[in-house]
Amino acid sequence: MGILIYSVVVSITLLLTAIGFALVYGVSRLANFAHGGLYILTGYLVWGFLNKLGVNYIGATILSLIIVAVVGATIYQFVLKRVRGMPESEIIASFSLALGIMEGLRSLGLVGFAYTIPVFVRGTVVVAGVPVDWQRLIIIGVGLGVVAFLWVFTHYTKPGLALRAMAQDERAAMMLGIDSDLMAVVCLALGSALAAVAAITILPLGNITVETGYNVLIYAVAVCVIGGLGSWPGAVVAAFILGFAQILTTAYLSPQWHMVVVLLAILLTFIVKPSGLLGRQKQLEERV
């Protein structure tokens, strides 16, 4: 039972860290390598609002979320828009921004192990004989909530439908009057806000360090590659596969191998289905 519960927890943690990245790529075909930087920026912002400005917890999280969403939109408007359509430049530009954010935070002296944000609720419940802390249960709830929100948003709202149209065929969407750049700005803001949601729910489990930003980026890319770049439902499936694989490896083999499992999964995906589990990017070429 412990394996099942903690596999779900780890899967949804992976999903939360990756879904913003998947959404941005799916809609605007931009690989936002600043994702890890935005994640960790959120952590430090919440910490700053709580500890330096005395803002309450709810206020601190909402303010941080808004700021990070605005930063994401600004990144598109002033940097990525200018290099859009040049994949190498997009990656270099967004990765440079990630380095700028993370190393900038480090140079501000935000190092050490004392930067933490509190859990929403401290305590443990016993589920089928397995002790699980409230924060991890909240992660499950938030993860499922985010998936539900994205589904409703992309199926029943105008901006969501516009984003889907962009993801399916950007030129056709433009012919129907959808402003491609505006939608990309909205998408970057939404993707950044999702990175912020992940940070707010996951970072209370440990502490905030710059290195976490790099790890988040690696996991986000892994989930998206396996799920299929551009497909957020694919990211959901991939997160669950990786989460269960990691916990099963830890339980029956050794935790030493759980990163190897991730790399192996990427390798297998490239061999068997290069476009990822639910990716459509190269489906035609694969068929041919």
Add this chain to the structure above:
Amino acid sequence: MRKQLSFIETIGFCFVLVSSLLIASLSHAAPVSEGRPIVIGAPLSVGFNYGLGSKQSIILAAEEINAKGGIIVSGKRHPLKVEVADTRDLEPGVPTSEGLMVVEKLLLQQKADFLVGGPIRSEVMLATMDLVSRYKKPSILSVGAVTPTFNKRISDDPNKFKYSFRTSGNSINLTTEGLGVTEQLKKQHGFDKVYIMGQDVAWARASSSLYKSELEKRGFTICGYELYPTGSTDYSMGLLKAKESGAKIIFPWMDMPETSILINQWYDMKVRALLIGYMVAATHPDYWNGTKGTCEYIADLYTKAGTVPTPALPKSVEFVNSYKKRWGKEPISEYDGSCYTAVYVLVDAIGRAGTLDSDSVAAALEKTDIKGTVMGRVRFDKTHDVIYSQDPKEGAVSLWAQWIKGKRVVVYPSEIASGRIELPPWMK
């Protein structure tokens, strides 16, 4: 017939006598003149706790020495000047060559006379030993880089590496400390079942496997031995296995920040095993506030004493107070005491050598024997490593501190302990 001196003659005689004494004393004290600053190069990865804490400790020691007038060498008074350079060697993906370039810049451009501090990562430190030999500049490594290869290299070629010294000790000392505290727990509480969690990096693999094999020889039951990749963010399976196996001690060997997740999970799951080991994350003075107390009952190994004050080491109390006054908080890294001491060790050697000549200072460093430092007695062995002991009168000590009610209490070794290891309420 003796003639008695008149009053005026007596006064005149006294005047001449006092004047002569005054002139004589002045002629004796006169030659001290101002000399150039002695440049101490500090190559450190300052974007990390280890580097930042070391930098602050080195600067503090230099400021204290300058406030007392600096060092007098050959009739000249020299102040100390600390030049810190960021080696970035702890950052992921930064190549060894970059750290080396920074060290070389310190030696050639900043014209450092001596090096104190890092580099912190072992491979950069080992490569720096060659640079130090090439430029003939004495170096005292005082933070991280605890690889025993340092000792082997000096032992193999003592003449080439005669300028390299180390006050931070080596990883074998860490394992000895781990074994000592585990034996203490067996004596104190009868705990003989241990679950070992190591980080999957070279130093931790070596320390944890040596610790495991030594425990087995001593009759302990090893309930589990697992290695976690750097960056692991979930320890639930390990903790559940430890719980099911009936382990009484969970012993991590980890220096990654994610150890905080392990500590929080241990607290939340209320595993009936004491969490005690090498967990760098919990050595920060603000860690209690950061975790809102979930770190209570965690006992942590500090490679060298000094960072946590204990009355058995009076200098450590003075050091922590001065550090707090200068930098606004208690020392932030387990090596701060070692770095602070290294500056005093260097100054002592320069003083005994009576010159800034590298060979003379290196020879004087070999004969170092300072008692009562923040980490006990400082002497170097034949491999230029600080002599380790559990008795501060015999050598440099490590320490174990346990978080109790928001404070760190030194609980091991007994020679410097100010309290006993306590168990969390859910283990009673």
